[in-house]
Amino acid sequence: MEDRYAFLTEWFDPSSSLLRRYQLFFYPKDGSVEMFDLKNQRRFLKRTECDNIHQEDLFVGNRVNVFTRQLNLIDYGDQYTANKLGSKKERTLALIKPDVITKIGDVIDLIYSSNLIVTKAKMTKLTWTQAADFYVEHQSKPFFNNLVNFMCSDPVVAMELVGDEAISTWRRLLGPADSTAARREAPQSVRAQFGTDVIKNVGHGADSLSAAARELEYFFPSTIGHGPANTATFTDCTCCIIKPHAISEGLTGKILNSISAAGFEISALEMFNVDQANAEEFYEVYKGVVKEYLGMVTELCSGPCMVLEIHGTDAPRTFREFCGPADPVIARHLRPNTLRALYGKDKVRNAVHCTDLPEDGVLEVQYFFKILDGWKQP
Ligand code: IDP
Ligand code: MG
Secondary structure (H helix, E strand, O other): OOOOEEEEEEEEEOOOOEEEEEEEEEEOOOOEEEEEEOOOOEEEEEEEEOOOOOHHHOOOOOEEEEOOEEEEEEEEOOHHHHHHHHOOEEEEEEEEOHHHHHHHHHHHHHHHHOOOEEEEEEEEOOOHHHHHHHOHHHOOOOOHHHHHHHHOOOOEEEEEEEEEOHHHHHHHHHOOOOHHHHHHHOOOOHHHHHOOOOOOOOEEEOOOHHHHHHHHHHHOOOOOOOOOOEOOOOOOOEEEEEOHHHHHOOOHHHHHHHHHHOOOEEEEEEEEOOOHHHHHHHOHHHOOOOOOHHHHHHHHOOOOEEEEEEEOOOHHHHHHHHHOOOOHHHHHHHOOOOHHHHHOOOOOOOOEEEOOOHHHHHHHHHHHHHHHOOOOOO
16 A cells, blocks of 8 residues: 555634644655645645655654645654654754854754754843753752853854754764863764863753753743844844755755855844745735745745844845855856855755845844744843
């Protein structure tokens, strides 16, 4: 019999403001999908090929885009699917400490090469109390004050990592807490490569299923607007979006590295799942002007994207130059070292969006970091 995976999914229907439930079936043989409306007990989508859904994307907690509907996978639909796709999948919290914020691209690259994916990310600056709460289990230790002071000295980046045995995989990738010991005992580990000592040791990883659940809920709460504030400054900045195709191709780390290496400062970073209505609103100025408008909208909501606030001398203009011509084919001819030349595929999947007009930099950053983030005054 042909392989078929089943999921219970939810879709938020903006026209009626209702959560609708569907069964989603995926046939790995030809990558086709089929949907069944649970409330009305009828077929909703007949078996159709859908080239943007891959087996790796199918696990509970993830979101997939089926013909512009973003479906949340909320449970496995049968035991076969749970056994086959769900048994070892875990999610964990990775916290990148202040010492390596400028090398975050390198760390993300290593995460991807360990077969984990980044599904959520947010740069935030912890207060002393937040950092002390986070490390409360160590409050009686002699190093507690130093550790907490360091954790709130500069921004950190919290990430949700998903993959087979994500909790132990990320901790193994981090290596021993003391970076010097790591260089001796686990030279390939992140701490060996990028750590300084035992406090400045690159990152934190949840150490159990319950810690992972608790720490993820802290940084990425289920109630919107309740997480720690982002670090956007909304002044003299430009906006960069690493597009969903680049995220799913595993290019995030390389793009972040290129941006830092070119001397730009990433002053805020967050991943978003943009829905169709918000993508249309964000790209409104291109409607009727750029013939790729619809393609751009579809691309922006085809999966998670990563939005950056960028600072640098004359940032809107210099960063735009650094992104290169919108068409990667032209970029490869004229400006081979630009982001689009290096990482783009075509005019729609051109790796990054960047603000066009200098006066829109702040507005675009506000759209994500104030409006979509459910931003609250710290
Ligand atoms: P982990 O980060 O590998 O989970 P833990 O033992 O939970 O290690 O310690 C939390 C953090 O506290 C470590 O990442 C490290 O920065 C710091 N730490 C642990 N042990 C020491 C120590 O002996 N001296 C100074 N700092 C320490
Ligand atoms: Mg620990």
